[in-house]
Amino acid sequence: MTKPPPIPASRKRGPWDARDHLLMWVHTGRAHVRLADGRERRVDAGAGIWIPAGADHDMWTEPGTAAVPIVVPRRLVSAPPVDVAHFAVDDDRREWLIAKYAQSVSRPGLSAGLDDVSDVLAPSHRAPRRRRHEHAVPMPRSGVAAGVAAALIRHPFLPYTVDEWAALMSCSPSTLRRGFRKECGIGFAEWRQLCRVEKGREHLAAGLTVGEAAERAGFASRNGFARAFQAHHGVTPRDYAASIRTAPSLASHGRAASASGAAHARSERGERLANNVMLWTYRADDPLSRSRRGEAVWMPAGTSVENDDRSDAVTVPLSVLCTECVQVAERMRVRFSSAWDPYLLYSSVSTHTLLGPDLRLGAMPRLALPFHRHVIDAFREQLAAERARTVPLPRDPRARRLAAGLLRDLAGGSSSVTDGVPREVRAVFREETGMSVADWRHAARMRIARGLLAEGTKASVVASRIGYTQVSNFSRAFTIFHGASPREFLELERDQA
Secondary structure (H helix, E strand, O other): OOOOOOOOOEEEOOOOOOOOEEEEEEEEOEEEEEEOOOOEEEEEOOEEEEEOOOOOEEEEEOOOOEEEEEEEOHHHOOOOOOOOEEEEOOHHHHHHHHHHHHHHHHOOOOOHHHOOHHHHHOOOOOOOOOOOOOOOOOOOOOHHHHHHHHHHHHOOOOOOOHHHHHHHOOOOHHHHHHHHHHHHOOOHHHHHHHHHHHHHHHHHHOOOOHHHHHHHHOOOOHHHHHHHHHHHHOOOHHHHHHHHHOOOOHHHHHHHHHOOOHHHHOOOOOOEOOOEEEEEEEEOOOOOOOOOOOEEEEEOOOOEOOOOOOOOOEEEEEEEEOOOOOOOOOOEEEEOOHHHHHHHHHHHHHHHOOEEEOHHHOOOOOOOOOOOHHHHHHHHHHHHHHHOOOOOOOOOHHHHHHHHHHHHHHHOOOOOOOOOOOHHHHHHHHHHHOOOHHHHHHHHHHHHHHHHHHOOOOHHHHHHHOOOOOHHHHHHHHHHHHOOOHHHHHHHHHHHO
């Protein structure tokens, strides 16, 4: 697997809306904030800074830094700090904050779930504050009850009885009941109903109808959901949804945010994407999730996206490109290791927020893709490496850089030139791979071609992608290398499927 490229320095390109707060934390590296009075604040990895609404400031990062800004609408925080404040981000809150960031850029018009972001400012990391009529779900911290609670928080619609849950957890029903009673102060049935009510409230806040919220939260009927909701919150689901819809500036905030294109990162059920979208699964530890941890997917414009509401996976939008900017002919997937996390976070932030590459440090590309090109290049290089994964990679740093460059050229469809490589690098390359540079490049082309064909790409398209101007030349080279023509290879693949 190729290594992530270096993260360049970034700088805030313009002012955030002065009516909103800003919470920025540093995943890795170091960031700086200069306030209007000239004071400068340094923010190191594992720390963050709260900037209240109306506080003018400048922001920049050092090379190698993945800083994550989250805009917090002022209307969502009842008693925010009025001054700039620093805070620490422990390991537990890191993943939670990434999920909140993904939510803020994926569905910026539906920001009701961000009301607890300011809670990270509390030294004790107490449970998120709740607004009027809202009740936190007490969570058991240990034992079989904790496992069952975690599953129901993710999938409140699961129909298992307490006896069935006990069998799944290899314990007795009485042990499970005692666990909930001891840890939460309420019985299992009452806890599950509270969990479902809260999930229903979240769906209402996200804009779903009462019927849809009831179904997704696990209630058998809309009336049953309404009775339970009113018993817990003191208002009907319809009245609660109406209060969310009439909250100040929600509609205007959604329209303004949608203009950035980030709202296209997630499509409502049945809706087709207007642009090419790349998504990255940061967390997918749920067996019901369709995605895998570290997987990134390019979805071409026109793709119909089905939301996976059963899963608690954290999906981060990396890039949104119009069809005039880049052509994505088919859905493509690659998987990145956790070593790529900082770079992919930086890619998403530079695409979807005002914190992007510091263009003063280099000339602005002629193409209008200054904040997307790095994402595309990383994706193509990683895709080429996966498709050529059976080709041995050298370990020597110089030879490995050469191999990465050749793969990068192949991913972009250009014809690599192997002349000019120093003799000592060629020698190391041959020693560690068993092939000359030219032979290795040819083998990589053929492995990539085989992967593309297996994915259903036409031979003419494959030939063009890996640098052949004539399909006949590609077919001849493929046949010699693999012992079968592209057509014969596809027939063998179908027979083995």
